[in-house]
Amino acid sequence: MRLQRLVSLMNEKNFDGALISPGTNLYYLTGLSIHEAGERLTVLVVSADGDYRLLAPSLYENVVRDFPVTFWRDGENPYDKLAWILAELHLSDGRLLIEDTMRADWLMNVMKLGPFEFYPLSSLVRELRMRKDKHEIEMMGHAAKAADRVFDEILSWDLVGMRERELALKIELALRELSDGISFPPIVASGENAANPHHEPGERRLRKGDMVILDYGARWKGYCSDITRTIALGRPNEKLVEIYEVVKGAQERAYRAVREGVEAKAVDRAAREVIENAGYGEYFTHRTGHGLGLDVHEEPYIGPDGNVILENGMVFTIEPGIYVPGLGGVRIEDDVVVHDGKGKRLTRAERELITIG
Numbered sequence: 001m002r003l004q005r006l007v008s009l010m011n012e013k014n015f016d017g018a019l020i021s022p023g024t025n026l027y028y029l030t031g032l033s034i035h036e037a038g039e040r041l042t043v044l045v046v047s048a049d050g051d052y053r054l055l056a057p058s059l060y061e062n063v064v065r066d067f068p069v070t071f072w073r074d075g076e077n078p079y080d081k082l083a084w085i086l087a088e089l090h091l092s093d094g095r096l097l098i099e100d101t102m103r104a105d106w107l108m109n110v111m112k113l114g115p116f117e118f119y120p121l122s123s124l125v126r127e128l129r130m131r132k133d134k135h136e137i138e139m140m141g142h143a144a145k146a147a148d149r150v151f152d153e154i155l156s157w158d159l160v161g162m163r164e165r166e167l168a169l170k171i172e173l174a175l176r177e178l179s180d181g182i183s184f185p186p187i188v189a190s191g192e193n194a195a196n197p198h199h200e201p202g203e204r205r206l207r208k209g210d211m212v213i214l215d216y217g218a219r220w221k222g223y224c225s226d227i228t229r230t231i232a233l234g235r236p237n238e239k240l241v242e243i244y245e246v247v248k249g250a251q252e253r254a255y256r257a258v259r260e261g262v263e264a265k266a267v268d269r270a271a272r273e274v275i276e277n278a279g280y281g282e283y284f285t286h287r288t289g290h291g292l293g294l295d296v297h298e299e300p301y302i303g304p305d306g307n308v309i310l311e312n313g314m315v316f317t318i319e320p321g322i323y324v325p326g327l328g329g330v331r332i333e334d335d336v337v338v339h340d341g342k343g344k345r346l347t348r349a350e351r352e353l354i355t356i357g
């Protein structure tokens with residue numbers, strides 16, 4: 001189990017224990033998929049000796065099986081039970097890893113249970129999660145294919161006159177038909193709204209002359225895809241067509257820069273150089289990409305400060321964009337795995353500018 005690999009790392013780095021609340025790290029390490037909103041204390045305690053025990057609300061009695069677990073019922077004080085578990089695992093003080101996303105109120109109560117020093121769990125787990133194994137890459141390939149297929153479907157829809165939020169909903173439904181769900185709420189940004197990289201789809205109706213950014217992803221067995229394509233409706237503005245070609249060139253250059261052994265920032269530089277040389281540097285307002293896996297944003301980040309050395313099995317997006325206020329924007333994004341020393345695209349939808357209507 002991956003938990004044993006965490007325990008080895010904990011020993012290497014002199015940690016005494018770890019407290020892991022529900023989320024993608026818990027799923028990655030144990031396969032336990034617990035959807036606890038955060039109201040009821042749920043935490044996996046791991047000791048550097050290799051012992052571990054989950055504390056969970058009794059509503060999970062029929063869910064968590066074949067796993068060392070202590071349940072607590074509504075009305076009981078879960079922190080009393082957590083104190084017993086910590087004592088059982090000989091964790092009375094020392095260096096504890098804490099899930100980064102643990103609720104502050106849980107952490108504040110944990111702080112009362114002993115003179116611990118706290119460190120982020122991500123500092124260790126990121127080392128494991130950013131190198132995907134064959135199975136993980138297969139799952140991501142499936143999620144990427146679903147995203148490609150949805151793009152082909154979108155092209156067959158009657159887009160002119162549709163509201164952004166209607167299109168976003170249709171994309172979500174199409175993704176849900178082909179996969180386990182969405183990796184994040186789809187972005188549909190049309191016309192001048194496309195100047196906002198994280199635009200929230202609204203009431204604006206798509207019209208002829210628009211460039212439209214479509215950014216969405218599927219989830220398969222927990223693993224995410226994330227694709228962006230920008231399409232034109234009718235005859236788009238000449239400037240935006242020029243921008244499209246710059247972004248396409250930047251995306252291709254960055255893709256070709258992917259090599260085992262190079263720093264992530266080299267990939268960012270490759271994209272940024274193309275955009276800067278074309279005179280649009282100030283309009284490329286974000287990093288070139290981000291790692292992808294159980295989370296839609298994870299290591300390795302492909303930005304100007306990205307110092308992770310790329311290795312086979314790492315998966316990340318390459319998504320340069322140019323956003324001009326009042327005019328609109330273009331972004332093109334693919335998911336890429338480092339394979340046999342170089343980049344291999346997982347998403348393969350058409351990248352040439354597609355004009356509809």
Ligand SMILES: CSCC[C@H](N)C(=O)N1CCC[C@H]1C(=O)O
Binds near residue numbers: 198215227319333
């Ligand atoms: C999870 S919402 C954003 C998804 C999108 N594909 C994305 O990751 N980005 C859009 C602009 C840049 C990039 C980001 O880093 O947020």
